[in-house]
Amino acid sequence: MATLGDLExxxxxxxxxxxxxxxxNTLRDLLSQRTSDAGLDSRPxxxxxxxxxxxxxxxxxxxxxxxxxxxxxxxxxxxxxxxxAELMLEVLGSAPDREAVLARFIGTVSDGEADTLRxxxxx
Amino acid sequence: MATLGDLExxxxxxxxxxxxxxxxNTLRDLLSQRTSDAGLDSRPxxxxxxxxxxxxxxxxxxxxxxxxxxxxxxxxxxxxxxxxAELMLEVLGSAPDREAVLARFIGTVSDGEADTLRxxxxx
DNA sequence: TTGAAGTTCTACGTGATGTAGAAAATTGCT
DNA sequence: AGCAATTTTCTACATCACGTAGAACTTCAA
Numbered sequence: 489m490a491t492l493g494d495l496e497x498x499x500x501x502x503x504x505x506x507x508x509x510x511x512x513n514t515l516r517d518l519l520s521q522r523t524s525d526a527g528l529d530s531r532p533x534x535x536x537x538x539x540x541x542x543x544x545x546x547x548x549x550x551x552x553x554x555x556x557x558x559x560x561x562x563x564x565x566x567x568x569x570x571x572x573a574e575l576m577l578e579v580l581g582s583a584p585d586r587e588a589v590l591a592r593f594i595g596t597v598s599d600g601e602a603d604t605l606r607x608x609x610x611x
Numbered sequence: 612m613a614t615l616g617d618l619e620x621x622x623x624x625x626x627x628x629x630x631x632x633x634x635x636n637t638l639r640d641l642l643s644q645r646t647s648d649a650g651l652d653s654r655p656x657x658x659x660x661x662x663x664x665x666x667x668x669x670x671x672x673x674x675x676x677x678x679x680x681x682x683x684x685x686x687x688x689x690x691x692x693x694x695x696a697e698l699m700l701e702v703l704g705s706a707p708d709r710e711a712v713l714a715r716f717i718g719t720v721s722d723g724e725a726d727t728l729r730x731x732x733x734x
Numbered sequence: 735t736t737g738a739a740g741t742t743c744t745a746c747g748t749g750a751t752g753t754a755g756a757a758a759a760t761t762g763c764t
Numbered sequence: 765a766g767c768a769a770t771t772t773t774c775t776a777c778a779t780c781a782c783g784t785a786g787a788a789c790t791t792c793a794a
Contacts, residue, residue, distance in 0.1 A: 541753095559770080605732055682741095
């Protein structure tokens with residue numbers, strides 16, 4: 489599966505919030521900002537760290553980079569919603585008890601979401 | 612998350628297929644059988660290996676053991692369907708785009724499953 | 735009481751991830 | 765062109781999860 493580590497996840501979250509492709513340095517700044525906003529302040533990550541993570545995410549097919557512009561710019565390949573939906577499907581898998589799983593699943597979503605689902609399922 | 616390794620997954624699959632609690636030895640046999648059925652035949656796992664995995668699964672809260680009976684007996688705490696549904700919810704998370712995720716998700720299930728979902732959602 | 739069966743402890747190899755320095759490549763500027 | 769600053773790639777190490785199992789300890793039946 490394409491399971492993500494904490495830092496990878498943090499990076500993806502930022503990329504998902506930024507429709508435009510951004511540079512590793514910008515990402516590093518955003519990450520620093522995020523951690524400082526969260527109270528804890530620690531030394532910001534080295535840019536190489538961010539670059540390593542981005543390479544790995546690229547290898548996993550989650551990130552795309554523009555090698556044309558010199559400070560390479562990165563962007564997520566899919567939206568967070570798409571990604572999450574894919575993950576859910578992966579978890580659901582092709583088991584013979586898919587319907588049983590769906591039944592349990594449905595039983596847990598909020599009323600509002602159940603409404604949304606009805607609409608989505610149409611008639 | 613409660614993500615499982617290959618062996619852990621194999622063990623859980625067997626426990627899920629067996630409503631009654633079973634011993635580590637039985638599990639080892641079932642695992643051997645399964646691998647040999649799958650063509651490849653390799654030396655069966657040591658019982659300690661199975662026990663280690665079971666301990667880890669117990670720590671993760673997926674397995675429960677009866678320490679009363681001497682060869683301890685193990686059983687899954689939840690059904691596979693429950694477990695999978697929980698995982699799906701975990702993946703879905705509490706993001707602000709839950710509905711967007713659900714939309715994508717719904718768009719991917721089969722027609723038959725969509726039917727099932729409609730029924731489950733009632734009205 | 736003792737040996738067999740079962741359980742716990744300890745341990746090692748591997749791969750994923752966080753982390754980053756060293757080295758190589760690329761650019762802008764003079 | 766030549767060099768210094770910027771950026772990217774390589775290499776590396778620590779940690780943790782997991783597969784795997786031997787060694788040691790515990791328990792029970794005979």
